[in-house]
Amino acid sequence: METTIGIASDNLASVSHALNSILADEFILYTKTRGAHWNVEGINFHSMHLYFESQYQALQDMIDEIAERIRVLGHYAVATLREYIELTHLTEETVQPNSSEGFIKSLLNDHDTIIIHLRENINHFNDKLHDAGTADFITGLMEKHEKMAWMLRAHLK
Numbered sequence: 001m002e003t004t005i006g007i008a009s010d011n012l013a014s015v016s017h018a019l020n021s022i023l024a025d026e027f028i029l030y031t032k033t034r035g036a037h038w039n040v041e042g043i044n045f046h047s048m049h050l051y052f053e054s055q056y057q058a059l060q061d062m063i064d065e066i067a068e069r070i071r072v073l074g075h076y077a078v079a080t081l082r083e084y085i086e087l088t089h090l091t092e093e094t095v096q097p098n099s100s101e102g103f104i105k106s107l108l109n110d111h112d113t114i115i116i117h118l119r120e121n122i123n124h125f126n127d128k129l130h131d132a133g134t135a136d137f138i139t140g141l142m143e144k145h146e147k148m149a150w151m152l153r154a155h156l157k
Contacts, residue, residue, distance in 0.1 A: 002074065003072075003073060003074030005073075007073075007129070007130055007131050008130070011129040011130055011131060012073045012074055012075065012131075013075065014129055015073060015125060015129050015131050015134050016070050016073050016074075016075035018121060018124075018125070019066055019069060019070045019073075019077075019134065020070060020075075020077065020078045020083075020087055021087040021088070021089070022066055022114075022117070022118065022121075022138065022141070023063065023066045023067060023070070023077060023078060023084075023087075024078065024083065024084040024085075024086075024087035024088040025087075025088050025089055025090055025110075025113075025114050025117065026059060026062055026063045026066060026114070027063055027084045027088075028084060028085075028088045028090045028091075028092055028110070029059060029090060029107070029110045029111070029114065030056055030059040030060060030063060031092070032090075032092070032094060032106065032107060032110065033052055033055050033056040033059060033107060034052075034056045035094065036048075036052045036103035036106075036107060037049055037052035037053050037055075037056060039098045039103075040052060040098060040099070040100055040103055041098050041099060042099050042100055044100055048100040048103075052103070055107070055148060058144070058148065062141060062144060065137075065141075066141070067079075069134065069137055073131075073134070089113055089114075089117055090110050090113060090114075094106050100155065101155075101156065104152050104155050104156060105156070107152055108149055108152040108153060108156075111145050111148055111149040111152065112149055114145050115142055115145045115146055115149065118138045118139075118141055118142040118145065119142055121135075121138055122135050122138060122139055122142070123135070125138065
């Protein structure tokens with residue numbers, strides 16, 4: 001059944017494709033954050049193990065919200081690792097050591113990349129694709145990433 005919510009079908013397809021790319025970024029970051037949770041080492045292991053767990057749980061919720069937004073728009077959310085790798089703006093590689101500082105730097109870089117990408121799309125979704133709802137939605141995602149990045153950055157001071 002066609003979604004008729006006042007947005008042209010071509011625009012819905014464009015927004016959904018962009019959201020699938022954002023979904024891919026989130027899934028890659030989620031996976032890397034889980035890896036940090038599993039593999040962090042050092043004197044502050046326990047506190048960082050718990051911290052990274054809280055971060056990946058927040059990302060898991062964001063992933064679900066993005067997939068549901070895509071479905072609201074009448075399209076399907078990608079759900080394979082191959083599609084995530086094809087659509088992401090991130091790399092799945094972590095080149096930092098398995099220390100809290102190494103993981104924090106790597107994850108912070110990815111959050112910053114996502115923030116920039118989300119910020120670039122806000123006006124595009126609203127002004128060009130006439131989807132104020134998704135523009136507002138990704139503004140909320142951006143704010144969540146900004147807070148997560150701030151918390152990671154605070155660990156490096």
